[in-house]
Structure formats: C-alpha cells, structure tokens
Amino acid sequence: MQMQQQQEHAFEFTGSGWEYFKIWIVNLLLSILTLGIYSAWAKVRRLQYFYRNTRLADASFDYHGMPKAILKGRIIAFVMLMVYSGAMKLSPALGITIALMIAVVMPWLIVRSLRFKLYNSSYRGLRFSFAGSDGGAYTVFLLFPILTALTLYLLMPFTHQRIKQYQHCNSQFGDTFFNFDAPVKSFYGVYLKVLGMGLGLGFLAGLFSAVGLTFLLLLLPVVFLFVMAYMAVSLPNLIWNSTTLGEHTIQSKLEVGPYLWISFTNLLGIVLTLGLYIPFATVRMLRYKLEHMSLMAQGDLNEFVAGQEQAISATGEETAEMFDVDISL
Amino acid sequence: MVNARFFDGKTAAAQAVELFLDGSNLLLRNTDLELRWPLHEVNISERLGNTPRLLTFAGGGHCEVTDHAALGDLLAQLGTRHSWLDGMHHSLAWALLAAGLIVLSLLAAYRYLLPWGAEVIAMRLPASVLQKMGSSTLDTLDKFMLQPSKLDAARQREITAAFARLQAPSAAQLRYHIVFRSSPEMGANAFALPDGTIVMLDELVALTQDDNEIVAVLAHERGHVEQRHAMRMVLQSSAVGLVLAWYVGDVSGLLATAPAIIMQAKYSRDMEREADEYAERTMRANGLSPCLLASILDKLEASHLAKTDAKQPAPDAASKREVMDYLSSHPATQEREKLLCPAK
Numbered sequence: 001m002q003m004q005q006q007q008e009h010a011f012e013f014t015g016s017g018w019e020y021f022k023i024w025i026v027n028l029l030l031s032i033l034t035l036g037i038y039s040a041w042a043k044v045r046r047l048q049y050f051y052r053n054t055r056l057a058d059a060s061f062d063y064h065g066m067p068k069a070i071l072k073g074r075i076i077a078f079v080m081l082m083v084y085s086g087a088m089k090l091s092p093a094l095g096i097t098i099a100l101m102i103a104v105v106m107p108w109l110i111v112r113s114l115r116f117k118l119y120n121s122s123y124r125g126l127r128f129s130f131a132g133s134d135g136g137a138y139t140v141f142l143l144f145p146i147l148t149a150l151t152l153y154l155l156m157p158f159t160h161q162r163i164k165q166y167q168h169c170n171s172q173f174g175d176t177f178f179n180f181d182a183p184v185k186s187f188y189g190v191y192l193k194v195l196g197m198g199l200g201l202g203f204l205a206g207l208f209s210a211v212g213l214t215f216l217l218l219l220l221p222v223v224f225l226f227v228m229a230y231m232a233v234s235l236p237n238l239i240w241n242s243t244t245l246g247e248h249t250i251q252s253k254l255e256v257g258p259y260l261w262i263s264f265t266n267l268l269g270i271v272l273t274l275g276l277y278i279p280f281a282t283v284r285m286l287r288y289k290l291e292h293m294s295l296m297a298q299g300d301l302n303e304f305v306a307g308q309e310q311a312i313s314a315t316g317e318e319t320a321e322m323f324d325v326d327i328s329l
Numbered sequence: 330m331v332n333a334r335f336f337d338g339k340t341a342a343a344q345a346v347e348l349f350l351d352g353s354n355l356l357l358r359n360t361d362l363e364l365r366w367p368l369h370e371v372n373i374s375e376r377l378g379n380t381p382r383l384l385t386f387a388g389g390g391h392c393e394v395t396d397h398a399a400l401g402d403l404l405a406q407l408g409t410r411h412s413w414l415d416g417m418h419h420s421l422a423w424a425l426l427a428a429g430l431i432v433l434s435l436l437a438a439y440r441y442l443l444p445w446g447a448e449v450i451a452m453r454l455p456a457s458v459l460q461k462m463g464s465s466t467l468d469t470l471d472k473f474m475l476q477p478s479k480l481d482a483a484r485q486r487e488i489t490a491a492f493a494r495l496q497a498p499s500a501a502q503l504r505y506h507i508v509f510r511s512s513p514e515m516g517a518n519a520f521a522l523p524d525g526t527i528v529m530l531d532e533l534v535a536l537t538q539d540d541n542e543i544v545a546v547l548a549h550e551r552g553h554v555e556q557r558h559a560m561r562m563v564l565q566s567s568a569v570g571l572v573l574a575w576y577v578g579d580v581s582g583l584l585a586t587a588p589a590i591i592m593q594a595k596y597s598r599d600m601e602r603e604a605d606e607y608a609e610r611t612m613r614a615n616g617l618s619p620c621l622l623a624s625i626l627d628k629l630e631a632s633h634l635a636k637t638d639a640k641q642p643a644p645d646a647a648s649k650r651e652v653m654d655y656l657s658s659h660p661a662t663q664e665r666e667k668l669l670c671p672a673k
Contacts, residue, residue, distance in 0.1 A: 019378035022424040026417045029427040032434050045377065045418070052380035059334065059343055060381050060393065085571075090458065124343060125336030125391055174341065276428070302342035 010294040013287040015053035017280035024279040040071035065120040107141035132170035140166045157187035174304040182242030190234045229260040247298040331399040338389035447564040451557035463524025478509035498610040521550040523559040545622035552607025558600040620670035630662045
C-alpha cells in the first residue's frame with residue numbers, strides 16, 4: 001500500500017449579490033402576495049442557489065427539499081406560534097405551560113429537522129444523512145440546557161460541546177460518518193477568553209468613562225461587536241477544525257478583523273437601504289465563511305459510496321426554524 | 330454537444346462526458362461509457378443565476394452542466410422555453426417592479442388589512458379578555474403614574490350620576506364605570522380602558538366650569554370603548570411589532586419598537602374622530618350641544634400647551650408644537666372643534 005498524498009481542496013462560492021438580489025426580491029414579492037404560502041418554494045430556490053454555488057473539488061452541492069413538505073412544516077410552526085402568543089396574551093400561566101410543552105417537543109423536532117436538512121443535501125450525487133437518536137437529542141437539547149441554567153451557565157461550554165458532538169458524530173456523507181473530537185476544555189477555553197475580554201474591555205471602558213459619558217456610549221457598542229465577532233469566529237473554527245469525515249479533515253480559518261468589517265458594513269448597508277442590501281450582505285458573509293474553509297483530503301474523494309436513503313417529513317425542520325432553535329452550524 | 334460531468338449516484342466519482350441529442354433520446358458518452366435516456370425520463374433543472382444546471386436521470390445518476398450557452402442551444406432544439414417564474418428570477422426589470430410592488434402591497438396591508446383585521450378580532454373578543462386587560466392596565470397605571478383622587482365623595486357621586494343619566498345613542502355593549510384619580514404629570518386628562526372603565530383625572534375636573542363639559546368628555550371616552558379602540562390599538566401595534574421584529578431580525582429590538590409606535594399614531598387620529606362622532610351623537614340624543622366637547626377640548630389644549638411652554642424656553646415651544654402635532658395621536662384640535670361645533 002502506498003502512502004496517500006494529502007491534498008487541500010478549498011471551498012469556493014460562485015454566487016453574486018446582484019444575481020441573488022433578483023431571486024430574493026421576486027421570492028419576497030410572491031411570498032407576500034400569496035400570504036406566505038410561496039415562502040416554502042422561495043426557500044427551496046434560495047437554498048438551491050446557495051448550495052449549487054458552493055463548489056468543492058470542482059463539483060457543487062445541491063438541495064432537494066420538497067416545497068410541499070416545507071409548507072406543511074411551516075403551517076404547523078405557524079399554528080404553534082399563534083397558540084403560544086395567544087395563550088401568553090390571555091394569561092402568562094397558560095403561556096408558560098404552552099412554552100414548556102413546546103420545549104418538551106423541541107428535541108424531537110430538532111432531530112427531524114436535522115434529518116430533513118441533511119437528507120436533502122447532496123454533493124457529487126451522494127446524499128448526506130443524520131442518524132442521531134431521539135434519546136440523544138433529549139439529553140443534549142433538553143437535559144443539558146436545564147442543568148446549564150441550574151448551574152448559572154457554568155455548564156454552557158460543556159453543553160455546547162455535547163450538542164456539536166451529537167450533531168456531527170451522527171452525520172454521514174454517503175455511508176461515511178463525520179467525527180468530532182474537540183475536548184470539552186477547548187470549549188471552556190473559548191468561552192473563558194470571551195468572558196475575560198468582556199470583563200477586561202468593560203474595565204477599560206470604566207476607566208475611560210472618566211473622560212466622558214458620550215465617549216463611553218460610543219466605545220461600548222464597539223467593544224460589544226468585537227467580543228461578538230471573536231466568538232462568531234473562534235467557535236466555528238474550533239468546531240470545524242475538530243470535525244473529520246472518514247480520514248479527511250476540515251479546516252476553518254476565519255479571522256476577527258475581516259469578520260467584524262463584513263458584519264459592520266453589512267449592518268450599515270441594511271439599515272441605510274431599508275433592507276434592500278440584505279441579499280448582498282448574505283452573499284458577502286457566506287462567501288467569506290466558505291472561502292475560509294477547506295477540506296484536507298487524504299487520498300481520493302471519488303471513493304465515497306452512497307448510504308441508505310430514507311424519506312423524511314419536513315415538519316421537523318420548519319417548526320424548528322420558526323422557533324429559531326437552529327444552532328449555528 | 331454539451332460538456333458535462335456525470336455522477337452515477339452510487340459513488341462520488343466524477344466522469345467527464347459529452348451530451349448529445351439523438352432523436353427523442355439524450356445520449357451520454359465518453360471513451361468508456363455510453364448511456365441513453367428517453368427525454369421524458371430526464372429532469373432538467375431550471376436556471377438559477379449562474380449556478381450549474383442539473384440533468385437528473387430516472388433510475389439514478391445526474392449530470393452537472395456549467396456550459397450554459399451550449400445547454401441553452403440544446404434545449405432550444407427541443408423547443409423548451411423558460412417558465413415565467415424563471416424569467417422573473419433573472420430580469421432586472423422584474424426585480425425593480427417587484428421592489429415597487431412589495432412597497433405598495435405593504436402599504437396597502439398596513440392601511441387597510443391591518444385595521445380591518447384588528448377590528449374584526451377586537452369586536453369578537455369575549456368580555457372576560459377585555460376585563461383582564463382593563464384591570465391589569467389600571468393596576469400598572471396606579472403603580473407608576475396615578476395617585477388617589479382628592480375630589481370629595483359627594484362630587485364624585487355627582488359626576489357618576491350625571492354620566493348614568495346620559496343615554497347612549499345605541500344599546501351599550503359593556504358596563505361602564507368611572508374611577509377618579511389624580512396625576513400632576515399627565516395634567517388634565519381622561520381615558521378609557523378596554524373593559525369600560527373610564528379614568529377621570531382631578532386636573533380635568535378642575536378645568537371645567539360646566540358639568541356637561543365633563544359629560545361630553547365621558548361620552549367621547551365611551552365612544553372609544555364602544556368601538557374597541559384600545560383593543561384595536563393593542564392588536565395593531567403587536568402585529569406591526571411582530572412583523573418588524575421578524576424583518577429587522579437580529580439587528581435590534583429597539584429599532585423595531587420605535588417605528589411601530591410612531592406609525593400607530595395615524596390610526597389614533599381616525600379613532601379620535603370616530604370617538605368625537607360618537608360623542609356628538611350621544612350629546613344630541615340627550616339634548617346637549619356638541620359645542621360643549623369643543624369647548625373642553627379647547628381648554629385641554631390650552632392647559633397642555635401652558636404646561637409644555639412652562640418647561641421650554643419660549644422660541645423653542647412653537648417649533649415643538651409643530652412637531653408634536655405631526656406625531657401626536659390627537660388630530661389638530663381646531664380641526665376637531667370645527668367638526669363638532671361649526672357655528673363657533
């Protein structure tokens with residue numbers, strides 16, 4: 001057997017802001033005119049645009065979700081949201097009861113959502129899939145978050161690590177499993193650095209507050225954005241750099257400076273154009289993230305083989321999306 | 330001929346192939362492969378920006394095509410045309426038209442759909458919901474803004490009795506009662522809660538010379554309740570807040586609430602007008618002149634302006650007044666007085 005050569009394949013994003021703008025605005029119009037029904041079709045187009053523009057080793061990804069399955073999920077999510085907000089208005093006690101019920105079904109929904117999302121994603125004609133169990137989901141999405149709250153968030157990095165481990169170790173491309181080996185202490189490392197930075201910069205701000213309150217009010221948002229950007233960059237880096245697919249490894253090299261610049265100018269653009277800049281902002285951010293990721297292939301990418309396919313309802317995914325439990329991937 | 334990359338759906342291996350049209354079949358070929366599908370078993374994905382187009386074959390396998398021009402020629406031979414949706418997604422004219430139509434439909438929804446929806450729901454809410462909202466609002470106000478009334482019990486009874494004698498122009502839907510409070514910060518004012526409770530402030534009572542002026546204010550407030558104005562406001566602003574929060578997304582919760590309140594002001598003007606009309610009908614039905622409401626409105630405005638002027642240096646007050654009038658929830662008082670009391 002010969003030593004296999006390691007080869008770096010960078011992710012590429014070939015989409016453009018203008019092109020996406022045209023798709024986005026027509027999607028928005030049709031969604032409004034159909035009172036939201038078209039949004040399921042819009043979502044498929046949007047994801048297909050993003051997936052097909054994502055290229056790796058000279059082939060693109062694809063999305064196969066069925067609009068009708070997504071619409072079904074959206075209707076269920078909408079009804080749940082209405083019931084919740086209606087109950088909250090009538091009596092907080094009833095609202096909290098409904099919220100608790102939603103919390104209890106949420107892990108179940110997340111599993112369906114992950115299955116739907118991965119099953120409907122493909123690369124080179126092979127589907128991804130998710131094999132996580134409901135029991136595992138209840139542990140990481142319900143039990144650990146409760147423990148986290150009870151320990152005043154001391155367990156948050158631990159819970160985050162377990163969630164990613166559950167998610168990535170149960171994901172497959174074809175019949176090849178992903179693996180995730182970031183130790184818990186590396187998550188504590190990032191969280192502690194964020195906490196330290198927040199405290200340190202807060203202390204500095206306190207010193208500067210002697211200069212004047214206006215100065216402090218200008219400084220605080222900058223400090224806040226910087227810490228947020230640090231977190232938004234370090235966690236994906238840690239997570240992806242600890243993820244492997246078979247014998248291939250993944251690399252993510254996001255940096256705080258460019259990330260901060262892109263998010264700040266995006267925010268500015270969106271506010272100044274009353275939202276018309278949104279598609280351009282989305283494309284810019286996606287391009288930055290993807291083009292700083294690569295797959296370190298150990299040998300031939302052609303050797304992946306298809307796994308078993310299974311039909312999955314979209315309900316799980318859509319309900320989870322509307323309640324925004326979609327954890328950053 | 331179209332260059333493509335073929336994936337068989339079983340492995341991740343890519344093979345460079347050439348696609349040809351062969352009668353009613355699609356032929357796929359390279360040096361060691363030759364496959365053929367009837368065209369109706371080939372699903373050709375629509376254009377989507379400049380993304381590769383996919384030809385998916387029944388029974389597994391697909392081709393990725395990045396040479397759009399060549400594939401376009403091949404499809405033209407077949408007489409395939411772009412769908413109208415496809416055309417919309419790729420034209421700048423449609424993008425601009427869509428932007429215009431979005432703004433128009435949002436304005437239309439805001440101006441017509443929202444008030445209509447809020448009214449339909451508000452009119453159908455059970456009394457228990459109104460009751461709950463009314464009592465919790467009064468509790469909050471009592472805690473933060475209102476103080477107990479300093480009017481003596483006899484005077485309170487007098488006003489309550491005058492209100493009780495007032496006949497409604499149509500059968501009342503709710504039970505009304507007056508509560509007396511005082512609030513130096515709010516000044517002369519009275520307001521209605523969704524359940525029919527009318528809060529009367531000492532400062533307003535002090536401003537009146539004729540008890541029928543108080544009756545006129547009560548009739549106006551009753552108009553607000555009969556038409557569920559408070560409830561409609563709550564429903565409308567929560568709907569607007571929900572949409573804005575969704576649209577603004579994670580930018581900031583603060584950004585979402587401020588415009589909601591400012592935009593709602595326009596509706597309040599319509600509602601004030603409706604309440605004025607109700608009061609006018611009530612006054613006439615009881616043999617009282619609607620001019621009484623006009624005169625108390627005049628006094629209220631004078632008292633509030635005096636209060637603002639006292640806080641502001643004189644030149645600033647005038648400009649503040651203009652701004653306040655534009656944003657204010659009450660339509661220009663003069664305009665209202667003219668409607669109520671044209672003779673004056």
